[in-house]
Every structure is written in C-alpha cells, then in structure tokens.
Amino acid sequence: MELKNKTLYHFRDGRRKNLNWMVGNEFIVDSKYKNYICSDVKRIDTDLSDVEKKIAYYKMLRDNETPFKIAERMLELYREEQCPDTIGRINCMFFCDEASLGYWCHRFGPYSELYEVELTGTAFKTSTLLFPFAGSNCTYEDFLKLCENYWNPDLTDEDLNDYAEYLFQGKVFVREKLDIEKIRNKYNS
Numbered sequence: 001m002e003l004k005n006k007t008l009y010h011f012r013d014g015r016r017k018n019l020n021w022m023v024g025n026e027f028i029v030d031s032k033y034k035n036y037i038c039s040d041v042k043r044i045d046t047d048l049s050d051v052e053k054k055i056a057y058y059k060m061l062r063d064n065e066t067p068f069k070i071a072e073r074m075l076e077l078y079r080e081e082q083c084p085d086t087i088g089r090i091n092c093m094f095f096c097d098e099a100s101l102g103y104w105c106h107r108f109g110p111y112s113e114l115y116e117v118e119l120t121g122t123a124f125k126t127s128t129l130l131f132p133f134a135g136s137n138c139t140y141e142d143f144l145k146l147c148e149n150y151w152n153p154d155l156t157d158e159d160l161n162d163y164a165e166y167l168f169q170g171k172v173f174v175r176e177k178l179d180i181e182k183i184r185n186k187y188n189s
Contacts, residue, residue, distance in 0.1 A: 007119075132146030
C-alpha cells in the first residue's frame with residue numbers, strides 16, 4: 001500500500017544511538033536498509049531445488065537455530081518466491097498504528113523509545129499474530145503455510161488489526177518523541 005503523510009508509531013531501542021531519531025529530522029529507508037532485528041538472518045537461496053530448500057529447513061531444526069531465525073528465513077523464502085514485490089522484513093523499518101499501539105507498548109522494555117512519525121512511501125500491513133513460530137515437529141510444507149498466512153493476512157479480522165505491524169520503505173519524518181510510560185498507562189486503564 002502507498003502511504004502519503006501517514007501517522008504511525010515506531011519503537012526503538014534507546015540504547016542504540018542513531019542521529020536519525022531527532023524530532024524534526026527526515027530520513028529514507030530503502031531496499032539497502034537492514035534493520036537490526038534481522039541483521040544476522042541469512043536468506044535461503046531461492047535457486048535451490050525444492051528438495052534442497054527442505055533440507056535447509058530441516059538442517060535449521062537439527063542445528064537448533066532459534067525459532068525467530070527460522071521464521072525470518074522461511075518468511076523471506078516464501079516472500080521472494082510468492083510475492084517478490086512485497087517489502088521484505090529484512091530490509092524494512094517496522095511501525096504500528098494507533099489501534100495496535102497498546103499491544104506494542106507492552107512488548108518493549110524500559111529502554112525503549114517511542115516516536116510518532118509521518119510516513120510517505122510503500123508499506124505492507126500484516127499482524128504479529130501471524131508470525132510463524134512453530135515447534136520442531138512442524139513440516140516444511142506446514143511452515144510454508146504459516147508463512148502464506150503472514151503474507152496474506154485477512155485484515156477484516158479486527159483481532160489481527162489490534163496487533164498490526166507495518167513493514168515500510170520510504171521517507172520517515174520524526175514528528176514527536178512520546179512518553180512511553182504515559183502511553184502504557186493510557187492503555188492500562
């Protein structure tokens with residue numbers, strides 16, 4: 001979806017210094033951007049045969065890769081093969097909207113900072129409830145089905161919208177740094 005001057009919110013680790021995050025500043029997130037939560041995720045080669053892709057998946061399980069890394073690698077594989085024009089999680093910045101702000105406020109620790117931003121660019125909206133965490137008994141085919149659900153969310157389901165996440169590339173204008181505790185308290189009452 002295309003956004004023009006859309007107000008959304010971004011949580012970031014306040015311990016990580018970044019001069020972009022100053023009120024009034026503007027910066028670009030493009031396809032070369034690598035977000036820190038996915039910075040060490042290695043893609044599965046889409047040129048591999050289906051059998052080799054399955055082997056790569058089961059090798060991740062055997063080698064006890066974290067469920068997060070497995071999910072990120074499989075999400076990227078599915079996206080590259082099934083919806084390559086969609087923004088990938090590895091090269092995006094994550095945002096939330098006001099409807100999901102209450103959820104996200106409670107997901108981030110005391111070191112987090114919260115910013116209200118204005119976005120102009122391309123976004124993909126999905127729900128964190130669809131993030132494909134699966135157990136070690138999940139087959140390759142079952143995991144791909146979980147990835148399909150993430151990349152094809154039914155956003156008419158209000159429950160999913162309460163846990164929305166936006167993957168974004170484009171221009172970010174930092175409008176305001178918010179008091180995260182005030183926002184948390186607002187959603188506690």
